Amino acid sequence: VWDSFIEHKTIDAIMNDKGLAKIGDGLVNFCYSLAKSAVLGVATGEKVRDSVLAQAIRATPVYRKIGRRTDAGDAADAFEAIMAYLWLAQKITIEEFVKLLIQNFEIDSKTSRKKEDLAAAHAFQIVLEEYLKDLPQ
Amino acid sequence: VWDSFIEHKTIDAIMNDKGLAKIGDGLVNFCYSLAKSAVLGVATGEKVRDSVLAQAIRATPVYRKIGRRTDAGDAADAFEAIMAYLWLAQKITIEEFVKLLIQNFEIDSKTSRKKEDLAAAHAFQIVLEEYLKDLPQ
Numbered sequence: 001v002w003d004s005f006i007e008h009k010t011i012d013a014i015m016n017d018k019g020l021a022k023i024g025d026g027l028v029n030f031c032y033s034l035a036k037s038a039v040l041g042v043a044t045g046e047k048v049r050d051s052v053l054a055q056a057i058r059a060t061p062v063y064r065k066i067g068r069r070t071d072a073g074d075a076a077d078a079f080e081a082i083m084a085y086l087w088l089a090q091k092i093t094i095e096e097f098v099k100l101l102i103q104n105f106e107i108d109s110k111t112s113r114k115k116e117d118l119a120a121a122h123a124f125q126i127v128l129e130e131y132l133k134d135l136p137q
Numbered sequence: 138v139w140d141s142f143i144e145h146k147t148i149d150a151i152m153n154d155k156g157l158a159k160i161g162d163g164l165v166n167f168c169y170s171l172a173k174s175a176v177l178g179v180a181t182g183e184k185v186r187d188s189v190l191a192q193a194i195r196a197t198p199v200y201r202k203i204g205r206r207t208d209a210g211d212a213a214d215a216f217e218a219i220m221a222y223l224w225l226a227q228k229i230t231i232e233e234f235v236k237l238l239i240q241n242f243e244i245d246s247k248t249s250r251k252k253e254d255l256a257a258a259h260a261f262q263i264v265l266e267e268y269l270k271d272l273p274q
Contacts, residue, residue: 001175001239002175004178005174005180018179019174019179019180021179022170022180022181022182023167023170023171023174023180023181023182024180025170025182026163026166026168026170026171027167029163029165029166029167030160030163030164030167031163031187032163033159033160033162034160034163036180037142037156037159037160037215038138038139039218039253041141042156043142043156043159043160043221044156044159044160045160045162045163046159046172068178082178090170094231102138128240
């Protein structure tokens with residue numbers, strides 16, 4: 001079913017795919033909700049800010065390949081598109097994504113929103129770095 | 138990891154769990170994005186309206202058990218909480234959820250937003266009906 005959505009030959013084609021970004025938006029928010037719930041021990045969830053995902057992808061070498069100037073929204077879309085590609089291509093499962101986030105997401109119930117965003121960006125960066133090898137080279 | 142989130146003994150306890158609803162919000166939006174993308178053949182995604190999920194759950198017998206008056210937001214939360222419960226309890230997979238939505242989601246690229254919402258409510262209703270047997274009785 002998903003083959004036609006992941007025919008990209010290059011990483012920059014993935015990062016600039018706004019349709020994939022829409023699917024990835026749902027994936028990323030769902031996994032973040034699960035990871036935050038597990039870390040805090042309370043079921044919770046809210047939309048991840050663009051600035052968090054932008055910070056995550058800009059900290060990795062893949063970002064240079066996007067080939068254009070981006071605002072936080074475009075950079076976050078690129079992150080989301082990559083995660084959608086990895087999931088649709090069966091390179092990563094929800095469970096693996098969430099487990100890696102949990103392992104690298106250091107917050108507690110007293111963490112400020114600002115520090116939570118920094119911690120989340122760090123965790124998302126590590127997930128991306130771990131799976132860069134599974135993208136078209 | 139998720140055991141403490143799904144200790145409910147009754148369906149109404151699930152439907153009134155606002156934490157589960159937050160996790161379910163991400164799950165439902167992700168699955169809807171995947172199903173709509175598959176049906177239209179174009180990667181896409183947007184948030185499902187509360188009114189759609191409210192219509193879906195109000196059309197099933199389980200809804201009477203919520204035990205209080207609800208607006209569309211509360212009814213949608215109940216739907217989302219149930220889907221989160223089913224997924225966390227490993228009663229349904231993303232793949233099964235999306236497959237059932239696709240099979241019952243009759244839209245094309247020319248469908249109006251209003252008719253899409255009706256079609257989506259119908260598809261979500263069928264998913265819920267199919268899995269009611271897996272909830273605490």
